[in-house]
Amino acid sequence: MVGIGIIGCGKITQLRHAPEYLENPGAHIVGFFDMDAKRAEATAAKFGGRVYDSVVQMLADQDIDAVSVNVANVAHAEVSIAALEAGKHVLCEKPMAVTRDECEAMVAAARKAGKRLLIGHNQRLANAHVHARQMIAQGLIGKPLSFRTVFGHPGPECWTGKPDSWFLSKAAAHFGVLGDLGIHKTDLIHYLLDEPIVQVSAVLRTMDKRYTTGELVDVEDNALCLYETRSGVPGSMQVSWTFYAGEDNSTRIWGTKGLLRLYDDPKYSLIWEPNQGDAEHHRLDELTTNEDQNAGNRTNTGVIDEFIAAVSEGRPSVLDGEQALRAMRVVFAAEESARTGQRVNVAQDV
Ligand SMILES: NC(=O)c1ccc[n+]([C@@H]2O[C@H](COP(=O)([O-])OP(=O)(O)OC[C@H]3O[C@@H](n4cnc5c(N)ncnc54)[C@H](O)[C@@H]3O)[C@@H](O)[C@H]2O)c1
Structure with missing residues (x-):
C-alpha cells in the first residue's frame, strides 16, 4: 500500500487527486498540507487523514511514500525537489515548473534520489x-x-x-x-x-x-x-x-x-x-x-x-x-x- 501525502488542497485535489486516491486500492491517504490550514483541515475531514503544520513535517513522516504536489505553479519545483530529496515519489501537477532550469533540476533530483517523478499530463x-x-x-x-x-x-x-x-x-x-x-x-x-x-x-x-x-x-x-x-x-x-x-x-x-x-x-x-x-x-x-x-x-x-x-x-x-x-x-x-x-x-x- 502506497502512503500518500497531498500538498495543496485546492480544486485539483478536491475534484481529482483525493477522490482518485480513495478509489485506488493500492493507495492510502495519510495526510494533507496547505498554507491555508483551514483548507487542509476541511480536506482531511472530507477525505480522511491527518493535517501537517508544514511541508517539512509531512516529508519527515515515514508513513508517507509518495506525494501529490498541487500548489501554485511557482512552488512546483521547490516542493517537488524537497520531496524527492526526502525519499518520496512525486506526482506534480502541470505545468511542471516555471523555468527550464527548474524542470531540469526536478528530473535530476528524481534520478539522484532513485524515486519516481510523474507530471499530471492527463x-x-x-x-x-x-x-x-x-x-x-x-x-x-x-x-x-x-x-x-x-x-x-x-x-x-x-x-x-x-x-x-x-x-x-x-x-x-x-x-x-x-x-x-x-x-x-x-x-x-x-x-x-x-x-x-x-x-x-x-x-x-x-x-x-x-x-x-x-x-x-x-x-x-x-x-x-x-x-x-x-x-x-x-x-x-x-x-x-x-x-x-x-x-x-x-x-x-x-x-x-x-x-x-x-x-x-x-x-x-x-x-x-x-x-x-x-x-x-x-x-x-x-x-x-x-x-x-x-x-x-x-x-x-x-x-x-x-x-x-x-x-x-x-x-x-x-x-x-x-x-x-x-x-x-x-x-x-x-x-x-x-x-x-x-x-x-x-x-x-x-
Ligand atoms: N492536470 C490538469 O488538467 C489541471 C487542472 C487544474 C489545475 N491543475 C494544476 O494544479 C495545481 C493546483 O491548481 P488548483 O486548481 O488546485 O488551484 P487552487 O488555487 O484551487 O489550489 C491551490 C492550493 O494550493 C495552496 N498553495 C499554494 N501555494 C502553496 C505552497 N507553496 N505551499 C502549500 N500550499 C500552497 C493554496 O492555498 C490552495 O489551497 C496548479 O499547478 C494547476 O496548474 C492541473
Missing part, C-alpha cells in the same frame, strides 16, 4: 488519445503530414470560481494560457506522434482577461504556436482563455491515408476519415469540461492509477518527468519566440 491517458497513438504507430493513418490542436475555454475563473485567481497572476503562475492549457496540447503532440517538436514560432497576447479592478491581467490569455517536429511535420496549436462560446479541446492529424479527428465531435471522441472508403466513428469517452466538473460530474482521469502503478511496479510511465521536460522546453521556446519575434530551435537531447 491528456495522455484519455482513451481517444491512447487509441490514436496506437493507430499512428501502426501506420494506419500513413505518414503524418500536418496537425492542428486547440484547447480553449472561458478561463481559469470558471475552474476556481474566483475572479482574481492566482492563475491570472504572473507572480504565482508565471505562465498564462500557454502554461495552463498549451502545455497539455504540446505534450499531447509529442505523445501522439512519438517525436519531439524542435522548432517554434509563437504569438502570445492578452486580449480580454481582466482583474476585478478592470486592468488587463499580466499573463497571456491567448497563444498561437506554429510547431515543427523532428521529422519535419508542421502543425499549429491554439490555446485560449477567451473562448466564452465554443469551448474546444480537439486535435486533428492529417496523414497520407486520411484524417484522424480527436474530441472534435460532440458524440464521437475518435473519427477516422480515410481518403477512400467510409469513415469510422468511435465513442471511446468524453473529455470533461470545467462546467461538468463543477457540477459534480466527475470522471476518473487515470492519473492517480498510473502514478500508483508506476511506483508499485517500478515501470516507466508515459507521465514520466523526462517526457514532461521535453514539452516544457517547447513552451519556454514559445515564450522566447513571442518575446523576440524569431523562430526558435528547441534542443531536445533527452
Whole structure:
C-alpha cells in the first residue's frame, strides 16, 4: 500500500487527486498540507487523514511514500525537489515548473534520489488519445503530414470560481494560457506522434482577461504556436482563455491515408476519415469540461492509477518527468519566440 501525502488542497485535489486516491486500492491517504490550514483541515475531514503544520513535517513522516504536489505553479519545483530529496515519489501537477532550469533540476533530483517523478499530463491517458497513438504507430493513418490542436475555454475563473485567481497572476503562475492549457496540447503532440517538436514560432497576447479592478491581467490569455517536429511535420496549436462560446479541446492529424479527428465531435471522441472508403466513428469517452466538473460530474482521469502503478511496479510511465521536460522546453521556446519575434530551435537531447 502506497502512503500518500497531498500538498495543496485546492480544486485539483478536491475534484481529482483525493477522490482518485480513495478509489485506488493500492493507495492510502495519510495526510494533507496547505498554507491555508483551514483548507487542509476541511480536506482531511472530507477525505480522511491527518493535517501537517508544514511541508517539512509531512516529508519527515515515514508513513508517507509518495506525494501529490498541487500548489501554485511557482512552488512546483521547490516542493517537488524537497520531496524527492526526502525519499518520496512525486506526482506534480502541470505545468511542471516555471523555468527550464527548474524542470531540469526536478528530473535530476528524481534520478539522484532513485524515486519516481510523474507530471499530471492527463491528456495522455484519455482513451481517444491512447487509441490514436496506437493507430499512428501502426501506420494506419500513413505518414503524418500536418496537425492542428486547440484547447480553449472561458478561463481559469470558471475552474476556481474566483475572479482574481492566482492563475491570472504572473507572480504565482508565471505562465498564462500557454502554461495552463498549451502545455497539455504540446505534450499531447509529442505523445501522439512519438517525436519531439524542435522548432517554434509563437504569438502570445492578452486580449480580454481582466482583474476585478478592470486592468488587463499580466499573463497571456491567448497563444498561437506554429510547431515543427523532428521529422519535419508542421502543425499549429491554439490555446485560449477567451473562448466564452465554443469551448474546444480537439486535435486533428492529417496523414497520407486520411484524417484522424480527436474530441472534435460532440458524440464521437475518435473519427477516422480515410481518403477512400467510409469513415469510422468511435465513442471511446468524453473529455470533461470545467462546467461538468463543477457540477459534480466527475470522471476518473487515470492519473492517480498510473502514478500508483508506476511506483508499485517500478515501470516507466508515459507521465514520466523526462517526457514532461521535453514539452516544457517547447513552451519556454514559445515564450522566447513571442518575446523576440524569431523562430526558435528547441534542443531536445533527452
Ligand atoms: N492536470 C490538469 O488538467 C489541471 C487542472 C487544474 C489545475 N491543475 C494544476 O494544479 C495545481 C493546483 O491548481 P488548483 O486548481 O488546485 O488551484 P487552487 O488555487 O484551487 O489550489 C491551490 C492550493 O494550493 C495552496 N498553495 C499554494 N501555494 C502553496 C505552497 N507553496 N505551499 C502549500 N500550499 C500552497 C493554496 O492555498 C490552495 O489551497 C496548479 O499547478 C494547476 O496548474 C492541473
